[in-house]
Amino acid sequence: MNVKQFIFIGAMGMTLQGCNHIGNFSTDSINKYATPQALIDQKKLNAANGGAKEYVYDWGQQQKSTETQALYPRKYLGSYCHAKGGKFALLYKSNLYLVKDQTQKKRLTGNSNVKQGIGAYECVLPNERWIVSIEPTAEGKLESRLAARVVSLQTRMLSADEAKQWYKNVASNSAEKKTAKSATTTKNSKTEIAKEPDNKKEAEKKKESKPTVVEATQTVTAPAVETPQQQQLKAYVTARRDLSKGTNKLNACNNAQRAYNYGKLAGTNANVYTDSGMLVARCLTSVPAYSTRFSNPKGQADKILQNLASNYNHAGAKRMLKQGR
Template identity: 90%
Template structure:
């Protein structure tokens, strides 16, 4: 396994001031390069070996960065779902990872609860192996991605502990005792009967396939399209607003234009001012909407956001 950890400086250098420059947790994930350049899993050292035993394990970086970000915003950050390592296909790799405390402390689904919102991030291992540059060290590939509450529930609750493996259950089925007649012997002894209990086994197998992991760009676009469609139709408004918020929380993703992020923000502002079922969850929905509009007007020169600010919504 090769190592490319640009953007992952020592965690102690990650100050509160530097955290506040990230508009969203997805922006933090992208700009700190917690994933690979294609949005997939990135390698982190979890065991440096005996000679560098005191060196800080990199496998804790994604959790620590996002936890520090949440705390700096005034939120509470904690484990929501434990990881069952179902993306790790190789059983020997899975066994090594499950036995390592540095890995187990940094994986799973974590929730940040803020006064006006909450978000969930998933940190999942996909593989494990030795480093090419340091054969005494071992690394784990971690994928960090934002999830909605429904996605997190589906991913962690509906997927079995070993979702990519065949689960075999053997049920013993007992038949009635059957009498088997023993052939008569030449000396004309009496016939004897022998009871024999037969227990055939029935083997059933179930193969559950883990869902395909979408890139953050795909997830953001999907959430935005759903929100725009439902709000245009006037149906499922609360779910539509939640989808818009989720799309906006991704921030401006690398490799995409800003339109999806901007338009999602406009939808959220609309929800905060005209959808009571959604806005009632916030202590100051109008102030929250103004904050979003000011961001879009100042950083993206968005005419619609400027107009809404002038109109006072």
């Protein structure tokens, strides 16, 4: 067996293993993930540093029937949502804005497997909803020299406002570029026509009477993409501040829930996650505008406190559980 054959069989084995794993993604196994962010982290849908991870989207002519890996992030999160009793659907389409190389973008745009697995997806549950963004950042060949191509995918949790702002701004930037290009083409066409008047003197008079227009070029910069760690910390700080002041309580509770939903992120202090959970438990027991959204708010609070007490030895959570009894 030569090296190419060995690599080929190894790649096939990994792919089939991935297919079987997703196929056996049952309700029982899904329940061990406290949040969708925990699923992203534990299933390693992103690279070790939290950045984009490579997935094969085209295995080549000899492996056309092999399932594409580029659908894995969407399938995992969709299965997680459905197992929780939610509805998982596309919220915003991707225009591959993060892929800067036009040749790479053209290849990805023409591949249906890639297009089916990217964009912003929303999971709507009875008591909450969450949004995940799956965006390609680059495309290239598989390093093992197989006739396969990979796409780098970044999977991130977003709030409703963040998703709306990101995809709205990206769409606006693309529209502005198209409009500017169209305006330039129209202007050039008018200039060409003006060069061929029957009466040159009359044309020159028109030019003299025409005011000179100086066009200002404005560069539109895409909004900086915050890391999940930054998003979690931002939501937690806002929630803690508002609850301490006693203002915007409902919004504060929503931010606390958002921060807690990220789970314990790699490279962050556990306090951000655990303290967010404490805030959510507090909201469930003392903020009616928030707690009335749940059928059993005290039970939900106890569940969170049990998690913090058992898995993180949180003294505050243990104290609240004793007081509740």
